[in-house]
Amino acid sequence: MIEVKEVEEPKRIPILGSIGGMYTVFKHLFQKPVTVQYPEEKENQGDRFRFRIYLSTDDCVGCTLCEQVCPNLTITMVSLDKENPRNKRKIYPSVNFGTCTVCRNCEEICPTDAIYLKDVFETARTKNSFFYSPTDLEKNEDEVRR
Amino acid sequence: MNLLTRIATILSFLGHYPAYILAYIIETLIVIIFATVVVAGMVYFFRKYMARVQMRIGPNRVGKFGILQVMADGLKLIQKESIMPQGRDDLPYKVAPLIIFIALIMGFIFIPYGPLAWLGTLTVTHSDVSLVILFALIAIMPIGELLSGIVSNNKYAVLGSLRGVAKDVSFEVPMMLSVLAIVMMASARNASPLDLNGIVQAQNIPFAILEPLGFFVFLISMAARASYSPFDMGESDSELVTGNTTEYSGLRFGMFYLGLFGTIFLGSMILSTLYLGGYNGPFVNYVGFIWLLIKTLVIVVISLTIWLSMPRVRIDKFVSFGWKYLLPISFINLVLTGFLVLGGIS
Numbered sequence: 001m002i003e004v005k006e007v008e009e010p011k012r013i014p015i016l017g018s019i020g021g022m023y024t025v026f027k028h029l030f031q032k033p034v035t036v037q038y039p040e041e042k043e044n045q046g047d048r049f050r051f052r053i054y055l056s057t058d059d060c061v062g063c064t065l066c067e068q069v070c071p072n073l074t075i076t077m078v079s080l081d082k083e084n085p086r087n088k089r090k091i092y093p094s095v096n097f098g099t100c101t102v103c104r105n106c107e108e109i110c111p112t113d114a115i116y117l118k119d120v121f122e123t124a125r126t127k128n129s130f131f132y133s134p135t136d137l138e139k140n141e142d143e144v145r146r
Numbered sequence: 147m148n149l150l151t152r153i154a155t156i157l158s159f160l161g162h163y164p165a166y167i168l169a170y171i172i173e174t175l176i177v178i179i180f181a182t183v184v185v186a187g188m189v190y191f192f193r194k195y196m197a198r199v200q201m202r203i204g205p206n207r208v209g210k211f212g213i214l215q216v217m218a219d220g221l222k223l224i225q226k227e228s229i230m231p232q233g234r235d236d237l238p239y240k241v242a243p244l245i246i247f248i249a250l251i252m253g254f255i256f257i258p259y260g261p262l263a264w265l266g267t268l269t270v271t272h273s274d275v276s277l278v279i280l281f282a283l284i285a286i287m288p289i290g291e292l293l294s295g296i297v298s299n300n301k302y303a304v305l306g307s308l309r310g311v312a313k314d315v316s317f318e319v320p321m322m323l324s325v326l327a328i329v330m331m332a333s334a335r336n337a338s339p340l341d342l343n344g345i346v347q348a349q350n351i352p353f354a355i356l357e358p359l360g361f362f363v364f365l366i367s368m369a370a371r372a373s374y375s376p377f378d379m380g381e382s383d384s385e386l387v388t389g390n391t392t393e394y395s396g397l398r399f400g401m402f403y404l405g406l407f408g409t410i411f412l413g414s415m416i417l418s419t420l421y422l423g424g425y426n427g428p429f430v431n432y433v434g435f436i437w438l439l440i441k442t443l444v445i446v447v448i449s450l451t452i453w454l455s456m457p458r459v460r461i462d463k464f465v466s467f468g469w470k471y472l473l474p475i476s477f478i479n480l481v482l483t484g485f486l487v488l489g490g491i492s
C-alpha cells in the first residue's frame with residue numbers, strides 16, 4: 001500500500017510577497033541601463049569578431065582554392081588586368097556579400113594569406129550592390145562605391 | 147494673503163469688482179495650466195521611470211532628455227484622423243472622453259495647495275464642503291468609462307466597461323467609508339471637517355499614523371480608481387483589445403490616456419492631503435506647496451512601482467476582495483477611529 005504524504009503548503013502572509021516584488025522592481029532603478037545608443041556609441045565587439053572580407057591582390061596567386069571551398073558560391077574568380085608575377089592567369093576572387101555566411105573557410109585555406117577578414121561590420125548597401133570586385137575588396141568600406 | 151488677493155491687488159487699478167473678476171479668471175487659468183502640465187509631466191515621468199526600472203533609457207530623442215516627447219505625441223494625436231465606428235450612439239460617444247477629462251481637471255481646483263513664499267496660499271476654492279465636491283467629481287469619472295464602452299458598438303468595449311464598472315462599485319464603498327473615518331477624526335479638532343483645508347490643519351499627527359488601515363484601503367481604492375495595472379480590468383489589453391477605449395482614436399483617445407495619468411497624480415495628491423498631512427511640514431508658511439508636491443511625488447513613485455510590479459487581478463477576485471476584505475477592513479477602521487476620537491487621542 002502506498003502512503004500518500006500530504007505536503008504542507010508554506011504559510012504565506014498576503015501582502016508581503018507583493019512588497020517583495022515591488023522592492024525588486026524599485027531596486028533596478030539604480031542599475032545602469034543596458035541600452036546602447038547605436039550610431040552614437042558602439043559596444044565593444046569580441047576580439048575574434050570578423051565580418052568583412054579583404055583581399056591583398058599583391059599576395060594572391062590565383063589558386064582558386066577559395067572558390068572551391070566556398071560553401072554557397074559566394075566567391076567567384078574574375079579576371080583582372082594587373083601585373084603580378086605570381087598570378088600568371090590574372091584571376092582574382094570576387095565576393096557577393098549578399099550570400100556570404102562568414103564561415104571563414106576562404107581565410108583558412110588561402111595558402112598566401114591574401115584573403116583575410118576584419119571586424120568591420122557596417123556594410124549596409126543599396127539593393128543589388130553586394131558584389132565586390134577584387135579592387136573593391138582591397139579598399140576600405142567607406143571608399144567603396146555604394 | 148492668498149493668491150487671489152495678490153492678483154487682485156496687482157490689478158487694483160481696474161477698480162474693485164473688475165479686478166476680482168479678472169483675478170478669479172487668471173487663478174482658474176493658472177490651475178488649469180498647472181493640471182495640464184502636471185498630467186503631461188506624469189506621462190513623461192512614467193515612461194522614464196518604467197524605462198529605468200526595466201534597465202532601458204526611455205524617451206531621449208525629442209528635446210533634451212526627451213522632455214518634448216509628450217508634446218510630440220500630443221501633436222501626433224491631434225493630427226490623426228478620428229475614426230468613429232458605425233452604429234455608435236453619437237452624442238455619448240463624443241461626450242464620454244470629455245466627462246473624464248473635465249472631471250479630472252476640475253478635481254484639481256479643490257485641492258488645498260498650501261502657501262508658497264510671497265504668493266501666499268495657492269488654494270483656489272475655499273469651500274466648506276470641498277471634500278464632498280471633490281469626491282462627487284471623482285464619482286463622475288466612471289460614468290464616462292461606462293458610456294464610452296456601451297455606446298461604441300463593440301463587444302470588447304462593452305465587456306471592458308462592464309468590468310470597469312464592477313470594479314468601481316466594489317471599491318467605492320470602502321473608499322467612502324475610509325474618508326468618513328477621516329471626517330470623524332477631523333471633526334474632533336476642527337469646526338469644518340468637510341473642508342479639505344480644515345482636514346489638513348487638523349493633522350498635527352498625520353492620519354496615516356493614526357489610522358493605517360484606512361490609509362491602506364484608500365491607497366488600494368485610488369489605485370483602482372486610476373485603473374492601472376493590478377486593477378486595469380476596464381482596459382484588459384491582453385484579452386479585450388483595450389477595453390472601453392477600443393473604438394477611440396486621435397484626440398479622444400488622448401483624453402482617456404491623459405485621464406489615466408492625471409487620475410494617478412490627483413489620487414496621490416488627495417492621498418497626501420488626507421493622510422500625510424498635505425502641505426504641513428517645516429517652514430509651512432514659505433514652502434507648504436513644495437511639501438505637498440514632495441509627498442505627492444513619493445506616493446506617485448509608490449503607485450508606479452505597484453503598476454510595474456503586479457499582473458492584472460481577475461475581475462471576480464477583485465470584486466470578492468473588495469466586498470469580503472476591503473469593506474470589513476474599512477468598517478474595522480471606522481470603529482477604531484471612533485475609539486480614538488472618543489479617547490481624545492486625535
